Amino acid sequence: MTEPRIYMDHNATSPVRPEAARAVARALVRGGNPSSVHAEGRKARALIEEAREQIAALVGGQARNVVFTSGATEALNLALTPGLQAGNDSRPWCLFVSATEHAAVLSGHRFPAESVEKVPVGADGLIDLTALAQALDTHPASRPLLALQLANNESGVIQPVAEAAKLVHARDGLLVCDAVQAAGKIPVDIFMLGADLMAVSGHKIGGPAGSGALVFASEAVHIAAPMVRGGGQERGVRSGTENMPGIAGFAAAATAVKAALNSEAARLAVLRDRLEAGLALLGATVFGASAPRLPNTTFFAAPWIKAGTTLISLDLQGFAVSGGSACFSGKVKQSHVLEAMGVGPDIVEGILRVSLGWTTREDDIEKFLEAARRLHSNTAAGKTLAA
Numbered sequence: 001m002t003e004p005r006i007y008m009d010h011n012a013t014s015p016v017r018p019e020a021a022r023a024v025a026r027a028l029v030r031g032g033n034p035s036s037v038h039a040e041g042r043k044a045r046a047l048i049e050e051a052r053e054q055i056a057a058l059v060g061g062q063a064r065n066v067v068f069t070s071g072a073t074e075a076l077n078l079a080l081t082p083g084l085q086a087g088n089d090s091r092p093w094c095l096f097v098s099a100t101e102h103a104a105v106l107s108g109h110r111f112p113a114e115s116v117e118k119v120p121v122g123a124d125g126l127i128d129l130t131a132l133a134q135a136l137d138t139h140p141a142s143r144p145l146l147a148l149q150l151a152n153n154e155s156g157v158i159q160p161v162a163e164a165a166k167l168v169h170a171r172d173g174l175l176v177c178d179a180v181q182a183a184g185k186i187p188v189d190i191f192m193l194g195a196d197l198m199a200v201s202g203h204k205i206g207g208p209a210g211s212g213a214l215v216f217a218s219e220a221v222h223i224a225a226p227m228v229r230g231g232g233q234e235r236g237v238r239s240g241t242e243n244m245p246g247i248a249g250f251a252a253a254a255t256a257v258k259a260a261l262n263s264e265a266a267r268l269a270v271l272r273d274r275l276e277a278g279l280a281l282l283g284a285t286v287f288g289a290s291a292p293r294l295p296n297t298t299f300f301a302a303p304w305i306k307a308g309t310t311l312i313s314l315d316l317q318g319f320a321v322s323g324g325s326a327c328f329s330g331k332v333k334q335s336h337v338l339e340a341m342g343v344g345p346d347i348v349e350g351i352l353r354v355s356l357g358w359t360t361r362e363d364d365i366e367k368f369l370e371a372a373r374r375l376h377s378n379t380a381a382g383k384t385l386a387a
Contacts, residue, residue: 003318004318005318005319005320006318006319006320006364006367006368007320007357007359007360008319008320008321008354008355008356008360008364008368009320009321009322009353009354009355010204010296010355010356010357010358010359010360011153011154011156011181011204011296011297011322011353011355012322012355013203013204013209014203014204014205014206014357014358014359015206015357015358015359016203016206016207016208016249016253017206017207017252017253017256017358019252019253019255019256020202020206020207020208020249020250020252020253020256021249022252023245023248023249023251023252024208024245024246024248024249025245026248027047027244027245027247027248027249028245030043030044030047030244031044032044032244033241034047034048034233034241034242034244035231035233035241044244047244047247047248048068048242048244048247049063050251051068051247051248051250051251052064052066052068054251054252054254054255055200055213055215055250055251055254056215057254057255057258058183058184058188058200058254058257058258059179059183059188059189059190059198059200059215060188060189060190060191060192061190061191061198061215061216061217064219065215065216065217065218065219066213066214066215066216067213067214067215067216067234067235067237067238068211068212068213068234068238068242068243068247069212069213069214069234069238070210070211070212070243071201071202071203071209071210071211071212072104072178072180072199072200072201072204072212073104073108073212074212074227074238075199075200075212075213075214076102076104076105076108076109076147076176076178076199076214077104077108077109077110077227078214078223078226078227078237078238079176079197079199079214079223080095080105080108080109080110080111080145080147080176081109081110081111081223081224081225082110082111082115082225083110083223083224083225084145084174084221084222084223084224085221085222085223085224086174086196086220086221086222087172087220089143089172091141091142091143092115092141092142092143093111093115093142093143093144093145094115094116094117094139094142094143094144094145095109095111095115095116095117095145095146095147096116096117096118096119096132096135096136096144096145096146096147096168097109097116097117097118097119097146097147097148098118098119098121098127098147098148098149098159099118099119099120099121099336099340100121100125100127100149100152100154100155100157100336100337100340100341101147101148101149101178102149102153102178102180104178104199105147105149105178106336109147110225115142117135117139119131119132119135119146120340121340121341122341123341123342124157124288124290124291124341125152125155125157125287125288125291125337125340125341126157126159126160126291127148127159127160127164129160129163129164129167132146132164132167133167136167136168136171136173137171143171143172143173144168144171144173144174145168145173145174145175145176146164146165146168146173146174146175146176147175147176147178148161148164148175148176148177148178149177149178149179149180149181149182150177150178150179150181150182150188150193151179151181151182151185151186151293151294151297152181152288152337153180153181154287154299154335154337154338154353155287155288155293155297155299155337155341156181156288156293156294156296156297156298156299156355157288157291157292157293158182158186158291158292158293158294161175161177161193161194161195162192162193162194165193165194165195166194169194174196174197174221175194175195175196175197176195176196176197176198176199177190177193177195177197177198177199178198178199179195179198179199179200180199180200180201180204181204181294181297182294183200183201183204183205183254183257184204184205184206184253184254184257184258184261185257185261185265185268185294185295185296186261186265186294186295187261190215190217191217195217196216196217196218196221197214197215197216197217197221198214198215198217199212199213199214199215200212200213200215202246202249202250202253205250205253205254205257206253206256206257206357206358207246207249207250207251207252207253207254208245208246208249208250210243210246211243211246211247211249211250212250213250214237214238223237226238226239228240257358264358265295266295268295268296268356268357268360269295269296271356271360271362271364271365272295272296272297272298272356274362274365275298275354275356275365275368275369276289276298276300278365278369278372279298279300279302279369279372282302282304282372282373282376283302283303283304283376284300284301284302285300285301285302286298286299286300287299287300287301287338287341287343287351288341296355296356296357296360297353297354297355297356298353298354298355299351299352299353300351300352300353300354301343301347301350301351301352302350302352302376303350303379304372304375304376304378304379305349305350305351305352305375306349306350308323308349310352310375311323311352313375314371314375317371319367319368319371321352321353321354321368322352322353322354322355323351323352323353335351338351354368
């Protein structure tokens with residue numbers, strides 16, 4: 001009998017939760033266009049508005065300020081524009097990004113290169129707040145817009161968003177927070193963090209892919225140049241008939257993760273610590289271990305890892321893990337996150353990311369450590385890792 005596979009790549013995508021799958025199925029059967037005024041349209045609209053409440057609850061926001069998108073990449077591309085409007089400050093925007101931001105920020109913003117400045121992080125992966133303050137002060141003629149992840153998708157390092165927001169707001173700027181990896185894993189509150197806009201994703205919390213949202217902290221912030229124009233849906237920010245089944249599944253997943261947030265975070269932290277204790281005995285180094293991290297993420301290097309062949313070997317043994325971010329078409333390349341943390345390029349072949357989630361069980365950790373010990377022994381004996 002074939003052993004069931006063990007999925008340990010929740011930061012790439014989390015398997016669809018049963019609650020989300022049922023919500024998608026119900027929405028598909030219900031049908032209707034949320035913009036129609038007849039009974040079917042009103043029912044569809046009611047579903048969308050209920051979902052808006054559920055997504056707002058996930059991040060401590062207000063339902064009227066939730067704009068549904070096709071995912072967090074679109075939400076971030078939408079938010080990071082020189083066309084932002086807020087208050088009476090007429091200075092042109094200057095975009096500041098931390099060096100470890102997701103590609104959706106680093107490559108997805110809509111600013112010219114001369115209006116973008118990268119802010120360094122320390123060896124622990126945390127943004128250098130002193131460097132941020134200095135960078136902000138070097139552009140007094142520009143209004144600052146800072147893009148800062150709440151939690152990094154590779155290392156799991158949790159950024160001091162609230163502290164960074166204070167620096168930005170003191171200069172009449174705005175902060176866009178990528179909360180994709182954090183939502184559903186740690187408490188997220190858009191107001192406590194001081195974020196002005198926040199991006200979240202459905203498939204990272206067990207909802208369907210193709211669902212996401214951009215959450216505004218206030219109606220005082222406007223996007224003058226939306227990317228998808230048409231019928232004016234979603235506050236005129238994102239036109240097009242809403243993806244009702246995707247939104248319904250996203251909302252169901254959001255409700256499920258919020259209800260179990262504290263207990264699940266504690267459970268995953270125990271499993272992560274057990275994993276890292278076992279890996280330490282095999283000579284592994286965990287990145288970002290000295291900083292606050294997500295309870296589910298272990299990003300590590302070891303001499304017995306050769307990313308390409310090790311991933312294949314583990315896959316053949318029934319484990320789904322990652323060499324880092326899953327957003328580069330499956331290619332193994334130098335991690336810009338590690339590069340920003342001062343890790344040399346020679347380590348690109350020796351890293352793995354294990355990210356746990358709602359499907360992870362205690363026995364999965366023990367089985368993975370057994371596989372790691374075999375790989376370690378094979379390397380010590382000079383055997384091929386793919387054998």
